[in-house]
Amino acid sequence: MTTNVRILLCDDHAVVRAGLLALLGGEPDIEVVGEAGSGEEAVALAARLTPDVVLMDLQLGPGIDGVEATRRIAAASGTGGTGPAVHVLVLTTYDTDEDITRAIEAGATGYLLKAERPEELFAAIRAAAQGRTTLSAPVAGRVMARMRSPRPTLTERELDILGQLSQGLGNRDIARALFISEATVKTHLGRIYEKLGVETRSGAVAVAKEQRLLP
Template sequence: MSGTSAPSLRIVIVDDHTVVRAGLRALLESEPGFTVVGETGDGTDAVQQVERLGPDVVLMDLRLSDTGAAGSVIDGIEATRRILDTPTPPRVVILTSHGHQADVLRAVEAGARGYVLKAGPPEELFRAVRAAAAGGMALAPEAAAQFVGDPTTPGPLLSEREIEVVRLLAHGHSNRTIAGTLYLAEATVKTHLVRIYRKLGTANRAGTVTEAARLGLIELS
């Protein structure tokens, strides 16, 4: 008597480029054991599809152009957080063109179980999907190289709040303006700056912005 084959892993693809989604669907469905049950180009719809379809894994692009009701951008990190807050959350694998240290850290902190570059080989993507579905962690070599040790303890990078402070610094905002924007006390902003200077080894605002950009923690427009 022949054995029963394992059920296919159910996957939802989230990417705001239609051609990329079509290519990913074709690639994944050519691999035994994978079934694409949904796809979308924005984070809000991704959360709704997860709740409706109950996938095992979500492939999530970092850079999404979807905007929420208040006009704020819902990127792949925020969409990941919302998906993982659903009643029966799937595993999330980030699939992106970028391997910046800050992006990898943000993805791991948000709860993603994988981080794969679009330029990588298909086998890398397949391994990441299977590892995530099994409860493991799968980082592309380029992403894993951002960490000296365990990816869950990535070292002296800035916290998400500290990165928000540096982004506002980069736009020339004062401590008072930063405090108002982030709904913080001005003294709290000063405390964040002290910690940021210490972590980055900088001594002033301009040097901090320059170093943060060099490390890929922020992008200067």
């Protein structure tokens, strides 16, 4: 006898939840046991219902986002805590390196894009219920690329300057804050741009955040 995979849906759009509910309703071994419209609601329902899989969106409007909700669910369940195992399968439209990294580090079992075919979604849900990882092809490609490309190595001073850049400070203010000359700031910026492969201040900050070089 096949045991049903119990699913909790978390998406802040009621229309999306309704669509997923109708889609999953056609699978005899998948049962939707609850719906959440916010991260906080998902955490509470996951604790009360103990589903096998939480289908989690990342952007959830006001309140905690899908990454934080994933972290709390994983920490409380058998995947990271003492309760029954509740696996989180991210289902989102966002596929940036930062989103993928944050979700996986938070404890997500898999990461799927909403553009996937229904059959891929069903297979990913069944895999997640068994604790197996499933990644959409574009997501897997990004993960592999990050693994093959080591993070740029910046000096302590360059990291200091990056931190000041992220706060929107200009060269003069950075020089004053770090007790160095503006010429020295410009020299360090040139090296930072070269190491990060960018040409602008905003580009440097964006790459630094993506590469998790900033605190």
